[in-house]
Amino acid sequence: MAALRLVSSYYGCNFAPAMDEIILHTSYTLADIDKAVVSFWEKLHTYRIFAFSGELGAGKTTFIHHLCDHLKVEDAVSSPTFALINEYHFYKHGKDNLLYHLDWYRLKDTAEAIHAGMEDCMLQAAKGTAICFVEWPEKAPELLPKPYLWVSIETTDETRRTMTVKLVR
Template identity: 60%
Template sequence: MAPAPLLQISYSLATIENAVNQLWQSAHQYNVWAFSGEMGAGKTTFVHTLCNTLGVQDAVSSPTFALINEYHFLKDGTDRTIYHMDWYRLRDTEEAINAGMEDCVMQKNNYSFIEWPEKAPELLPHPHLWITIESTGPDTRNMTVWVK
């Protein structure tokens, strides 16, 4: 039998902050979050809202061109780095390692939020969160979260 998901949430842009809070409360102990979903599913939008909720002061944008965006926030009085990565343009694990992705995901005290993780799934340390976002209408999304 397949293991049950940690969480399943349906949300719209009107309720996305609730979804972010719910996920953060139940999963902040995991530091590598893989966001799987089609183009336009809402991966960047969710990461953006999450970063704002965490108090990130840096401008949060899609890391399509830089591949890695770096943000900072305070957790338990300590400065933490968020690596917001987009692996879409990477061909495979080797390219991901050469681009510095492994160095990011190995940092236990920092966070990695990864779009298009299926390009190099072998790089994800265990445990990590595998999060799927599916469109269920023009404004509604279904998120399912697994611990892998």
């Protein structure tokens, strides 16, 4: 209660702010996914950790592929389900940017994720020397350093997906 009052007075209001703030809510089809990608990156490019959550076939890999195309990623973008970690590079203003595309689907828990080298990717992202796109983050959510973005993708119908992005801090 004391903490709640402290937070409320800090914000100069009577309400404690929500811990998870929705910062983007949108829907798109494959026909306009590139427009969605451009808005997404325009708004969120300063963040380093993107946790893509959604059932199998929701469109996590598809959105990441289009995002990588937009970033002009030089490497062949594939699903990292078998490699677990895909490393990509893209260049902006002459600077080399390191991007990890991770898929935690086949991991059992946090211990397995650490064993597979995921913690190192998270540390680099926390330091600001890499960006991480994580599929199936619910397998080891404790590994995600805050602040991170929780990007939830839901199937609206066969062709349309709804995306909600929350800032977790």
